[in-house]
Amino acid sequence: MPYVVTELCIKCKYMDCVEVCPVDCFYEGENMLVIHPDECIDCGVCEPECPAEAIVPDTDPKAEPWLELNREYSTNWPNLNRKKPAPADADEYKGMPDKYAKFFSPKPGES
Ligand code: SF4
Ligand code: SF4
Numbered sequence: 001m002p003y004v005v006t007e008l009c010i011k012c013k014y015m016d017c018v019e020v021c022p023v024d025c026f027y028e029g030e031n032m033l034v035i036h037p038d039e040c041i042d043c044g045v046c047e048p049e050c051p052a053e054a055i056v057p058d059t060d061p062k063a064e065p066w067l068e069l070n071r072e073y074s075t076n077w078p079n080l081n082r083k084k085p086a087p088a089d090a091d092e093y094k095g096m097p098d099k100y101a102k103f104f105s106p107k108p109g110e111s
Contacts, residue, residue: 002040008054028109036074
């Protein structure tokens with residue numbers, strides 16, 4: 001039961017999740033993070049740390065549309081093992097609907 005990052009992360013990237021993950025299984029895209037489903041040990045400590053409530057267990061119905069995206073991009077994007085500053089405008093995008101359609105970028109982050 002790995003945990004999954006949903007579109008609520010897009011353009012927020014607070015990265016509080018990265019700081020607490022014991023196995024460093026977050027990967028960084030240009031404007032969101034994903035979790036590698038085979039590396040996540042299902043500890044769940046990242047879920048309550050996310051200010052955007054973007055992380056859910058894969059048993060949650062909200063996870064389903066994002067499972068494949070997490071799997072695909074965690075093999076393409078660089079690993080992230082330290083917290084970096086959030087984007088200055090992150091709060092403006094917190095909780096906004098349909099962020100995938102509006103803003104998703106397949107480009108890798110700069111880790
Ligand atoms: S804390 Fe939440 S919004 Fe921030 S990078 Fe992690 S998953 Fe994305
Ligand atoms: S559930 Fe645990 S292992 Fe999985 S991404 Fe979150 S902190 Fe990392």
